[in-house]
Amino acid sequence: MTETGIPELLLTHRGNPLMLVSAEGLEASEICLSDGYAVRRMYRSSYDDTWTQPWGENKTVRDNHRELAVEMENQEGADMTLRIRAYDDGIGFRYEYSTDFDSLTVISEKTHIRFMEDGTSWSIPGNFETYELDTREQPVSSTETANTPFTFKTGDTYGSIHEAALYDFPEMNLYRSDSLVFRAELAPRPDGIKARIPGKFTTPWRTVQIADKAVGLINSSLILNLNEPSEIEDCSWIKPQKYVGVWWGMHLGTQTWTSDSRHGATTENALKHIDFAAANNIEGVLFEGWNKGWENWGGSQSFDYCEPAEDFDLERIAAYAAEKGVSLWMHNETGGSIFEYEAAMDSAFARYRELGVHVLKTGYAGGMPDNIRHHSQRAVQHYQKVVEKAAGYQIMIDAHEPIKETGIRRTWPNMMTREGAKGMEWNAWSKGNSSEYLCTIPFVRLLGGPMDYTPGVFDIYYERAVKDPGRKAWNGDNSQCYIKTTLARQIANWVILYSPLQMACDLIENYEGHPAFRFFRDFDADCDWSEALAGEPGDYIVVVRKAGDRFFLGAGTNAEARTVTVGLDFLDPGVKYAAEIYADDPNAPEICQPDGTRAPDKTAYILSTKEVSSSDTLSIAMSADGGQAIVFKPVK
Ligand code: NOJ
Ligand code: CA
Secondary structure, eight states, rough: OOTTTOOOOOOOTTTTEEEEEEEOOOOSSSSSOOEEEEEEEEEEEEEEEEEEEESSOOSEEEEEEEEEEEEEEEOOOOEEEEEEEETTEEEEEEEEEEEEEEEEEEEEEOOOOEEOOOOOOOOOOOOSSSOOOOOOOOOGGGOOEEOOSSEEETTTTEEEEEEOOOOOOEEEEEEETTEEEEEEEEOOOOOOOOOEEEEEEEEEEEEEEEEEEHHHHHHHOOOHHSSSSOOSOOTTTOOEEEEEEEEOOOOOSSBBBSSTTSOOOOOOHHHHHHHEEEEEEEEEEEEEESSSSSGGGGGSSOSSSSOOOOOOOOHHHHHHHHHHTTEEEEEEOOTHHHHHHHHHHHHHHHHHHHHTEEEEEEEOOSSSSOOOOSSSHHHHHHHHHHHHHHHHHOOOEEEOOOOOOOOOTOOOOEEEEEEOOOOOHHOOOOOOHHHHHHHHHGHHHHHHHHOOOOOOSOOOTTHHTTTOTTTOSSSSSOOOOOOOOOOHHHHHHHHHHHOOOOEESSSSGGTTOOGGHHHHHOOOOSSEEEEEEETTTEEEEEOOOOOEEEEEEEEOOSSOOOOEEEOOOHHHHHHHEEEEEEOOTTTOOEEEOOOOOOOOTTOEEEEEEEOOOOOOOEEEEEETOOOOEEEEOOOO
């Protein structure tokens, strides 16, 4: 405690001081909440148990922590318990307030974090509207604002600052207030205040993950451990899925969401996709543009969440999907119109239930009404309403333009995946996502939770689209766009970028007959166990996941070619495996890329098979911007 009654936490790792946290809590206009505290009581406890989840990187998770609850009171009569949990892989702390007021006006959060020394950091800039921003690698001390997860390396320690269990409260960004000091900055409401909260209120956890190796951050379950157990008792309807859909064509500009001559979501196209999914061991299909209202997207939009487009025979398509055992997804782009959507949800979800639909992709591409920011308290409440309402109708959610993931999937396991970073779409109409970016997000964005990146473009140079004379740029000039990573890397991303709803996003024509599509047929979105084996933010990453008796490995590098050697001791001992290896072709010919540069052909790959066991090591050779994907199948 400081002389003015402010609690402070000194975080050390292996005896080295890492950061000093000034736990000043919230500033409210009705009563002083942030200082003048005296400790009334302290409770210590410890906890060690394992729990299971219906899906996740790991189905079984150990929660082993010690807790200190410091009960305090200040001169104005505010009670505050500072609850701190210490794990081997980091800490979480939160403020639990109790006042006599019915409600409080939160002006700011006063938590400060002082780094003990400078280091390197990886993050996106602070922003309360979007996470679709490029990641930056820069000194901690030159980061002016950052969103979380904010990943850093100081001395020999890797760490990441984030939050857990974000409910009824705005998101937190970090703003630098002095050379190595950051303060928590909350997303404001339209009137400038940060939040209205009840007089008794518990904040989200403020978290710091810590690890010796960068991959330790990925292998940590701290964020999930700081969330409450599932509120959904019967989770039998919640199932990870692979999916394909009518989607990429719109981003490429060869199809439209609107019901015109280029409409993608036609009955004919839908039936074709269902057949493709059924024939390729793919559980789900998504049809964007299936409903009415797209003509006004971005303007005075008014989407109809029940009425299908004229050329989309919803009843017939739903019946056909059911007959083929394929899960029909729904898509609700709201354009940000959250009030309208809240009013429509019940009838829409009831209709989807009638149709046997269990998965819904939502979208908020557009400003919210009345200057409500996408990451503010009202928006957080909205996203949560959707999750809870959907749970009541047995619907899983894949949210785009979402609020960031803070581990609520543990409590609401129907909150499957979300976007919340630059996804594949950016490759269709902008300079796109670099291989370095793809080596960074596993250590930053994905520490929060799963991401619907929508990987897997095989037609890397968009040859089919380029040949289409009717292609119309949809979101800026796309004539020089292409995928900045190799085909083997596109496959590896299905493993690296964890999502329980995992898309093969290319046009299905580009998969038909392609030998490398075997990987996706074999792949299982429902894994039991995962481990990030090796990697450095921005440089490279190797991840392995087990599903049933198979293992899937995905590796990726940045613009540097590299070979990474990994031990295969994760394989079950005493079992021989056929390793089917999808690798970059080291002799790929140099060709002219659509942007005029010359580089090796990114579509060149080699598929080979090798027998291995848990005592072997494997050298994973990757070309610049490349990767490698491996399926390990037990030899019976
Ligand atoms: C943005 C989403 O990220 C993308 O997946 C979707 O296709 C468009 N909005 C239209 O809803
Ligand atoms: Ca998006």
